[in-house]
Amino acid sequence: MSAPPNGDPGAAYSNVVHWLTSETRDQRFIDNIFAELCVRLRRAGIPVKRAALHVLMQHPQWRGARIFWADGMREATITRVDYDVRERPEYVGSPVQEIHNGAAEVRENLEDDPSRGRKHSVYHEWRSEGLTDYVAWPMYHTLGKRHVAAFATDRPGGFDQAHIASLSALLPILALVSEIRIKNRLARTLLETYVGAHAGELILAGATRRGSGTTVHAAVMICDLRDFTRISDNWPRDDVIDILNNYFDAMSEPIARYGGEILKFMGDGLLAIFPLSAPQACTNLLRAVSDARQAMAALNEKNKETGRTSLNYGIGVHVGDVMFGNIGSRTRLDFTVIGPAVNMAARLEALTKQLGRTVLLSRSFADLLENEPGLEPVGEYPVRGFSDPVELFTYHG
Structure with a gap:
């Protein structure tokens, strides 16, 4: 092993191991730990020039992530990896694929004649960047989860055997340190996916009591x-699922873009809130409605081209105090909102079909808007469950 700038290399490496096992407990993010680990390894005389963790994840959009560090970087970068990566040239034949396919180690001497080595383009790229040696290993988590840790150097002659032994010996420790951080990130991701970002934060903070x-x-x-019943009766199951997902994409993305939070999908419907603690919350809701209508128009054009049915929908909007928290049985809870404001929004959505309007807004909501173009009075109408008629507006924005 190369000697560090000062002191005994064995003691310096032991300090790295001690830091990784005992001094990272207060660090939440594995990318920060990984970057500092690589810096400490260089100080200990192990000539890591660049390194990466390839982590598989459970996420509705991403198959995994690549955590990358190179000498001179203060922080590691994180790149998300799509589900279709396995069909892409950058993955097929790569060292990461070799590890995923069961290899216990991938080692490539980048100083050798390229004609004698592996042919994937990434090795040519690394040679052109002056790297001399590359090694990758599987990094095992519990229940058979298999990730990848990779290291490269620009040291003439590459890594020596002491370097390889030291890096390999760190893997079980790095696996333990990384697994809890990745599981924490996974828990947060799953909660954000199923209950929304704000509700997920509250649940992680301990708001789990019924x-x-x-x-x-x-x-x-x-x-x-x-008319979802008609659609589900007349189209194959996979088409129905695709139709629903496209509809929810068109509706959901504008809601998230303008600061709303979708609390639940209810069959073919959704419930979202825009807390009034945020500036311009009501205006933002209308912007989300406007963008969603444009997205739905584009989706219906696409459906028309592919022979699918056009989709019609109704939106009801009200404003008021809601109880935001845990509702349910002793063993199964739903983090949602309840209260008269939710009931009113649901009744207005139902009225859209009766009145032939796509969007209905209550007077209480409209009063919070300032000089908003596109609002049109509809009149006063009785609302089931409420004693007094409600003045309603539609929106043409």
């Missing part, structure tokens, strides 16, 4: 797809 919750002043939006 009946616990807070009162939130918010604009409430409920959207429902029309």
Whole structure:
């Protein structure tokens, strides 16, 4: 092993191991730990020039992530990896694929004649960058989860055997340190996926007791797809699922873009809130509605071209205090909102079909908007479950 700038290389490496096992407990993010690990390895005389962790994840959009560090970087970068990566040239035949396919080690001497080595383009790229040696190993987590740790150097002659032995010996420790951070990130991702970012944060912070919750002043939006029973009866199952997913994409992405939070999907409907603690929450909700209508128009054009049915929908919007928290049985909870404001939004959504309007807004919501173009009075109408008629508006934005 190369000697560090000062002191005994064995002691310096032991310090790296001690730091990794005992001094990282307060660091939440594996990318920060990985970057500092690589810096400490260089100081200990192990000539790591660049390194990467290739981590598999459970995420609705991403198959995994690549955590990358190179000498001179203060922080590691994280790149998300799509589900279709396995069909891409950058993956097929790569060292990561070799590890995923069962290899216990991938080692490539980048100083050798390229004609004698592996042919994947990434090795040519690394040679052109002056790297001399590359090694990758599987990094095992519990229940058979298999990730990849890789290291490269520009040292003439590459890594020596002491370097390789030291890096290999770190893997079980790095696996333990990384697994808890990745599981924490996974828990956060799954909660964000299924209950939304804000609710997920509350649950992770300990808001898991039945009946616990807070009162939130918010604009409430409920959207429902029309004639879904007819669609589900007349189209194959996979087509129905695809139709629903496209519809939810068109509706959901504008809601997230303008600061709303979708709390649940209800069959072919969704419930979202825009807390009024955010500036311009009501205006933002209308912007989300406007963008969603444009997205739905584009989707219906696409459906028309592919022979699918056009989709109709209704949106009801009201504003008021809602209880935001845990509702359910002793063993199965739902983190959601309840209250008269939610009920009113649901009733207005139902009225859209009766009145032939795509969007219905309550007077209470409209009063919070300032000089908003596109609002049109519809009149006063009785609303089931409420004693007084409600003045309603539609929106043409």
